[in-house]
Amino acid sequence: MNKGPMIYHSLKDHVYNYIASQIQDGTLLPNDKINEASICSQLNVSRTPVREALIKLASDNLLEYRPRRGFTVKEIDTPKKLEVFEIVGALDGLAAALSIDHLTEDDFTKMDKLIKKIDVSIALENYQDYQKYQTYFHRVYLNRCGNVTLKEQLISLQDGFIRQTYFSDDNKELYAILHVMNEHHRHILKLLKQKKKADVQLYLQNVHWKIEYPEMI
Amino acid sequence: MNKGPMIYHSLKDHVYNYIASQIQDGTLLPNDKINEASICSQLNVSRTPVREALIKLASDNLLEYRPRRGFTVKEIDTPKKLEVFEIVGALDGLAAALSIDHLTEDDFTKMDKLIKKIDVSIALENYQDYQKYQTYFHRVYLNRCGNVTLKEQLISLQDGFIRQTYFSDDNKELYAILHVMNEHHRHILKLLKQKKKADVQLYLQNVHWKIEYPEMI
């Protein structure tokens, strides 16, 4: 019975995942100081793997590092968030433009179905589902863009800031905006079907990713 | 006598710079194995700062890491390079579009002068100067795009692959291409002056950054 290639998990990786998930689920908040010794005792490991994980987390922009004063959870403020949105918009637009020559009927069907699922999620005011299906929608053409580097970059950018974009589930204004967003999705799909490269790129960049989320204002 | 804020240089940073420059100047070649012990003795430091530097270098995509087998200099093959070019094109295009509302007469003058310096560099077949002034040209509007995250991302992307784009100085074909590139620069400047956002963005993305360098074919 072969369970595939035996995957090696270093303590460093373990620490990395531990901290990363604490940042995502809100256990660790922006500007919180990371105490190496505390993590050592929480996970029963020595400082070496902890430090190595922290260095990687800082390099991945989850933590901030100041020499001789250690690591803190990185704050992503609103202006910074808007900057990332601009970049995501351009790259997502590029992905769409590149995907146009490779999209199949099947892809279009998938996107159609996802738009409908998003409608349902909005009607049920289920923000988590909205996020999930919206991500799937964009991933359909991202997976067809033929540029794996672009795909990786985009996913890592989105992961990096989605973690700090939390909405309470009872925000009426939010769901109105999400409805508009899904109209965008319909328009994007239409432009993709029409193979309008420049149009879909600029639409994603200048319209879809320029929505102002309530908590960002 | 104040020499400004006393800057702290850790051994880790020292090692980082040491390896990074060896990769850039070709002392270390793609797929070369990094020997921790060897670096320790070269720099007279212990393995701890060396390992921490290596982890960061891997995170910054200069090295590749395989658990239990250590670090190697990352190979950037041609398809990968083309992928990065596509991303750089989109981001540089975005930067240009964003800069349009902030560019001053002074900026235009600067770009004009740089285009002329590039002409001279090509005439003298000085590729190093060409690279330098070409970088300055793009930096003029990059510095006006108003998005520091974009600026950082773009610079780090370019640094990451320029290091492995070396040209011998006696390639006639190359200088013909560089001449075309500088014509692009003139066109870009014209579009910027005309404040044609979408046009300059798409031109940078779909024309300027789609040049095929000789060694990439």
Add this chain to the structure above:
DNA sequence: ATTTTGTATATTGTATACAATATACACTTC
């Protein structure tokens, strides 16, 4: 009361030690 200074404590940076795993290479076996 506020600022300054001094000292104890905590935290970070680096070196070293040792255990776990991978690599190299001589030795068999077919």
Add this chain to the structure above:
DNA sequence: GAAGTGTATATTGTATACAATATACAAAAT
């Protein structure tokens, strides 16, 4: 000779120790 096996050596992963620096807080000075 090719392929496999075993063992010595090298390399990596982790723990620990100690030195350098930062932080906290009490005491002294303004």
